[in-house]
Amino acid sequence: xxxxxxxxxxxxxxxxxxxxxxxxxxxxxxxxxxxxxxxxxxxxxxxxxxxxxxxxxxxxxxxxxxxxxxxxxxxxxxxxxxxxxxxxxxxxxxxxxxxxxxxxxxxxxxxxxxxxxxxxxxxxxxxxxxxxxxxxxxxxxxxxxxxxxxxxxxxxxxxxxxxxxxxxxxxxxxxxxxxxxxxxxxxxxxxxxxxxxxxxxxxxxxxxxxxxxxxxxxxxxxxxxxxxxxxxxxxxxxxxxxxxxxxxxxxxxxxxxxxxxxxxxxxxxxxxxxxxxxxxxxxxxxxxxxxxxxxxxxxxxxxxxxxxxxxxxxxxxxxxxxxxxxxxxxxxxxxxxxxxxxxxxxxxxxxxxxxxxxxxxxxxxxxxxxxx
Amino acid sequence: xxxxxxxxxxxxxxxxxxxxxxxxxxxxxxxxxxxxxxxxxxxxxxxxxxxxxxxxxxxxxxxxxxxxxxxxxxxxxxxxxxxxxxxxxxxxxxxxxxxxxxxxxxxxxxxxxxxxxxxxxxxxxxxxxxxxxxxxxxxxxxxxxxxxxxxxxxxxxxxxxxxxxxxxxxxxxxxxxxxxxxxxxxxxxxxxxxxxxxxxxxxxxxxxxxxxxxxxxxxxxxxxxxxxxxxxxxxxxxxxxxxxxxxxxxxxxxxxxxxxxxxxxxxxxxxxxxxxxxxxxxxxxxxxxxxxxxxxxxxxxxxxx
Numbered sequence: 001x002x003x004x005x006x007x008x009x010x011x012x013x014x015x016x017x018x019x020x021x022x023x024x025x026x027x028x029x030x031x032x033x034x035x036x037x038x039x040x041x042x043x044x045x046x047x048x049x050x051x052x053x054x055x056x057x058x059x060x061x062x063x064x065x066x067x068x069x070x071x072x073x074x075x076x077x078x079x080x081x082x083x084x085x086x087x088x089x090x091x092x093x094x095x096x097x098x099x100x101x102x103x104x105x106x107x108x109x110x111x112x113x114x115x116x117x118x119x120x121x122x123x124x125x126x127x128x129x130x131x132x133x134x135x136x137x138x139x140x141x142x143x144x145x146x147x148x149x150x151x152x153x154x155x156x157x158x159x160x161x162x163x164x165x166x167x168x169x170x171x172x173x174x175x176x177x178x179x180x181x182x183x184x185x186x187x188x189x190x191x192x193x194x195x196x197x198x199x200x201x202x203x204x205x206x207x208x209x210x211x212x213x214x215x216x217x218x219x220x221x222x223x224x225x226x227x228x229x230x231x232x233x234x235x236x237x238x239x240x241x242x243x244x245x246x247x248x249x250x251x252x253x254x255x256x257x258x259x260x261x262x263x264x265x266x267x268x269x270x271x272x273x274x275x276x277x278x279x280x281x282x283x284x285x286x287x288x289x290x291x292x293x294x295x296x297x298x299x300x301x302x303x304x305x306x307x308x309x310x311x312x313x314x315x316x317x318x319x320x321x322x323x324x325x326x327x328x329x330x331x332x333x334x335x336x337x338x339x340x341x342x343x344x345x346x347x348x349x350x351x352x353x354x355x356x357x358x359x360x361x362x363x364x365x366x367x368x369x370x371x372x
Numbered sequence: 373x374x375x376x377x378x379x380x381x382x383x384x385x386x387x388x389x390x391x392x393x394x395x396x397x398x399x400x401x402x403x404x405x406x407x408x409x410x411x412x413x414x415x416x417x418x419x420x421x422x423x424x425x426x427x428x429x430x431x432x433x434x435x436x437x438x439x440x441x442x443x444x445x446x447x448x449x450x451x452x453x454x455x456x457x458x459x460x461x462x463x464x465x466x467x468x469x470x471x472x473x474x475x476x477x478x479x480x481x482x483x484x485x486x487x488x489x490x491x492x493x494x495x496x497x498x499x500x501x502x503x504x505x506x507x508x509x510x511x512x513x514x515x516x517x518x519x520x521x522x523x524x525x526x527x528x529x530x531x532x533x534x535x536x537x538x539x540x541x542x543x544x545x546x547x548x549x550x551x552x553x554x555x556x557x558x559x560x561x562x563x564x565x566x567x568x569x570x571x572x573x574x575x576x577x578x579x580x581x582x583x584x585x586x587x588x589x590x591x592x593x594x595x596x597x598x599x600x601x602x603x604x605x606x607x608x609x610x611x612x613x614x615x616x617x618x619x620x621x622x623x624x625x626x627x628x629x630x631x632x633x634x635x636x637x638x639x640x641x642x643x644x645x646x647x648x649x650x651x652x653x654x655x656x657x658x659x660x661x662x663x664x665x666x667x668x669x670x671x672x673x674x675x676x677x
Contacts, residue, residue, distance in 0.1 A: 105492060107572050107602050110499030142496040183493050212465060213491035244629060255570055256544020256599055259625035260666055266627045267665055275628065279546070307550040309515060309529040339549060340529045361667055 001211045004046045006088045007221065008205035015178040017171050017189075018201045022090035031071035034089040036064060043070055046086035047079045055079045060092070093201055098191035099158065100124055101172055103179040112140045114151075114176060118158040120191035134158070146176040160194075167200045168192075182220070183213035234292050237285060239276060241292055246271025247371045249299035249331070251289050253279050253311040261305040264360065270368035273299050278319075279311055286319025291328055302333045303367045305360050308340030317345030324352055332370045336363035392564045393539065393584040393591070394482055394508070395458060397522040402447065402456045402480065403428045403438075404471045405463035410486075412438045414462065414527045421530055423523045426454045429471075447478040458482035460516060460525045465489030468512060472498045476507045484525045485511035485575065495573040502575060509575025514567040515545035528565065536561015538673060539585035541578055542597035543570055543604075547624060551597055551669055558670025560677075563591040572601070578608040586615050593618040593677050595669060596660070600625035601646045609654035618676035619660040620669055623651045 009019045021038060025031045035041050045057035052058065057079050061067035074084050098121035106113040116136045119127045128135050136157045140146050148169060155168040171192065179187040188206040195201060209220055227235060234241030248265055250272050252258040262272045273296055278289050293299060304320060306313050323329055336357040337345045346356045357363035405411040406428025416439050418425050427450040428443045436443040444450040459475045461468060461484065468487040475483045490512040502509045510517055516526010520535040532553035538560050542548035548567050555562060566581045568574050578596060585591045594617055598605040605623065612619050626648040652662050661672045
């Protein structure tokens with residue numbers, strides 16, 4: 001789960017990483033007030049999508065009038081489809097150099113990887129491609145941790161010396177420690193600024209926390225604002241729902257099977273409207289799942305594709321039957337079922353007059369035909 | 373001395389020198405979380421299938437029996453009273469790391485973490501300890517491992533499997549059975565099916581299991597059921613170039629939006645990393661056949677065998 005910059009900065013600050021003085025505001029009036037206290041200051045849109053700078057989400061006003069105009073503009077615009085509702089006003093830094101510090105997971109090796117670079121303030125993947133030598137990487141075993149001397153070695157390699165070297169190593173150590181403390185998937189500072197005075201300040205802060213570990217971090221916001229309303233409703237019911245936007249509503253059990261259902265619909269020329277998984281933890285929730293999928297107005301046909309393994313088809317069918325009997329399914333509805341409990345499930349649905357298949361190839365063809 | 377022989381035998385099983393990989397009809401299985409709803413239900417199914425479930429563990433439940441299987445408080449106690457080759461972990465997400473570390477510490481050579489919802493950092497710890505101890509970990513978030521007609525460790529539905537000589541590696545549970553069913557329908561039996569799990573960090577990767585199948589005398593070809601997210605398929609492709617056995621693959625999720633989590637924690641596309649195109653391209657370049665639709669997999673494998 002991705003945190004906002006202002007949330008990440010609060011955590012970074014509380015864990016000993018210097019961050020610029022700043023304040024979150026929700027309207028122009030507060031923006032001006034804060035700007036005047038902090039000036040010279042900058043305005044940063046708080047959105048959860050990447051590439052904010054390039055999209056014009058960060059502004060550098062010269063005076064109060066400009067700050068007012070820019071804050072107003074930002075609060076009435078959007079970035080990549082997401083409306084800007086919050087602004088972070090921050091004291092402007094005197095930048096001597098921009099660095100990159102990041103900690104993430106090497107998924108294949110199952111280790112933590114610490115990355116530093118002297119080329120901060122730009123897309124780090126670009127740096128990796130164009131200047132591979134400017135990227136210092138180190139894999140760390142989670143039980144071993146990152147010793148201070150290793151942090152020192154790393155930041156020395158990107159050219160830090162003297163007091164700045166020690167300050168940099170301290171920030172890297174702290175970033176590593178908070179990465180572990182908060183069950184992060186990514187903890188990143190880009191850019192990490194060296195000021196004219198030789199101080200080190202996190203000009204930006206990125207923190208993605210593992211959703212499965214949120215139970216041990218009560219201080220972190222639980223709701224993912226990146227989701228659409230329907231996605232939030234699904235999440236509240238433990239259903240994995242993702243909007244795509246086509247005309248065929250999809251329900252299936254298991255993530256892999258569900259993605260495959262989307263693939264075969266495309267293969268026959270159909271356009272899936274969503275991904276929705278009822279599975280091991282949630283296969284009893286088919287009725288709710290149907291409700292959520294059909295709330296999406298673009299859906300013309302509903303397709304349920306199931307293969308009972310951990311999740312039993314007969315239990316899923318009961319949920320579907322409930323939804324059908326209550327009149328919740330007003331669109332054409334096709335079901336394909338195989339695997340555990342499929343025979344019973346198919347019979348139950350067929351007796352209600354629902355079109356059922358034992359083969360997802362035939363079923364998918366029929367669904368695409370109906371959606372035309 | 374007896375201990376050493378046993379370890380050697382176990383090692384040879386793990387290396388795949390026996391027919392099938394990881395497990396066979398002699399494998400003695402422990403179930404952790406055996407008194408829970410899932411644990412007890414699947415203990416029953418594993419026993420029905422002929423798996424030698426010899427003991428179970430649930431802290432505080434020592435002395436009970438589940439389906440005639442004795443329950444212990446700790447793995448250490450269980451292992452003092454039984455020969456154990458493999459464990460299936462059915463405990464909830466927040467206890468899974470403790471259970472896995474306990475099993476690795478006790479010296480069990482194969483640890484299968486069925487549990488869904490294990491925090492990533494917990495998986496890092498499991499993987500680190502397993503590496504140091506030389507333990508094979510499968511999962512988390514897996515339906516388990518099956519050698520048809522011999523043994524299953526986990527919750528795979530066996531109705532659609534048949535014994536044979538094609539190995540199967542899958543990141544998805546439901547899809548693993550669906551594709552095994554397709555193989556069976558085409559007349560292709562399976563040596564062993566390994567659900568490696570749907571999480572981003574896994575005890576064993578596609579590559580790890582591919583190496584076992586390449587060495588296994590019983591296995592003549594391998595089917596990989598991959599999906600978007602991560603770089604496991606790309607990593608495996610390098611090795612496929614050097615393999616003697618044919619590989620057929622299916623990559624799920626060719627049509628999903630970027631940045632969204634598709635049910636599996638591992639199935640998320642970030643930028644150009646982990647896309648279906650990247651995986652399909654790498655696999656094809658390595659000489660694997662990649663199916664356009666899942667029901668072609670059996671046919672493609674038949675052509676290559």
